[in-house]
Amino acid sequence: MSSGADSVPVLTVPLRLQPVLKERVWGGQRLNQAVQGPPIGEAWLVHEDLEVQGGPVSGRSLAMLAAQYPREMLGSEAPAGRFPLLIKLLDCQDWLSVQVHPNDEQARELVGPDENGKTEAWHVLDAEPGAQLIGGVDPGLSPSTLREAILSQDVSSLLHREDVAKGDTFLVRAGTVHALGPGLLIYEVQQTSDTTYRVYDWDRPASAGRALHLHESAQVAGVGLAERAPAPPSQEPGVHLLTRCEYFTLEQVRASGQAIQADTGKDQLHVLTVIQGRATLSTSVEQLILQPYDTVVIPAALGAYSLSGDAVILRATPGTGTGSTHP
Secondary structure (H helix, E strand, C coil): CCCCCCCCCCCCCCCCCCCCCEEEEEEECCCCCCCCCEEEEEEEEEEEEEECCCCCCCCEHHHHHHHCCCHHHHCCCCCCCEEEEEEEEEEECCCCEEEEECHHHHHHHHCCCCCCCCEEEEEEEECCCCCCCEEEEEECCCHHHHHHHHHCCCCHHHHEEEEECCCCCCEEECEEHHHHHHHHCEEEEEEEECCEEEEEECCCCCHHHHCCCHHHHHHCECCCCEECCCCCCCCCCCCEEEEEEECCEEEEEEEEECCCCECCCCCCCCEEEEEHHHHHHHCCEEEEEEECCEEEEEEEHHHHEEEEEEEEEEEEEEECCCCCCCC
16 A cells, blocks of 8 residues: 555454345344344345444445455455455244355356356354255256256255254355255355345245246256365364355354464455354454454454454455365
């Protein structure tokens, strides 16, 4: 960044955002800030359009910061472009629509030249007994049979259901037919895209906002399954890989009884979300107390920081281009 009268504040502080709550027909009340309010299905914690609240870049959106200062925001090796991550909480009191997302090439063809595909990962924050999700279609199904079933609206019997427990993690690649079921509270990290094609909506009344997209779904759906990641091997303090793909890495950080040291290395953005307990985030210039579901963006320019307290934190970073792996 330049110096002088026209200089901008250096991005060396954690960035807080104001979550955006979204009403959904399948949502519940765990994310609702109003008593007996409408069903809130999604809390968008991090998105390119959200503005920073407080600090030297208050009022600027993540998209603006990523476009104007890509190295300071995203890292020395990151390509200039859109802010790369979208992070949500989802409160599911009913089945979400069965849906599928395009990959990058399909998104550019079907939506526009600047659109991303949508690969995502889920980490289960809470699950009622018997909770399930749909993570693909029955193994052995051929692509042509799947396409025919989607177009004839006869896909419900082909869906692959998974039993779900708190702490489970799934990688859901673009093209995977999927849905979240009742009783789940989910952390979701994904590419910056909200392109969703509905395959089936459980015979709920059709509406302008909940149309089916049968032709698009048939075009992009594949027969792969969601990838269930192994549970972290240890409950001890430290950093544990949950899942990784070319678009993001998701880690679990346990800071119980000792400080966990971390560093962006000036070349990588970090996003932290507390999911259990209370954490203290310490940088060279300040300390922040983070409660459950508090989320902060750590610009690449910030460098070293530490996490302490009795807490569990999810840390998302943009992709490495190395493909998917699990511990």
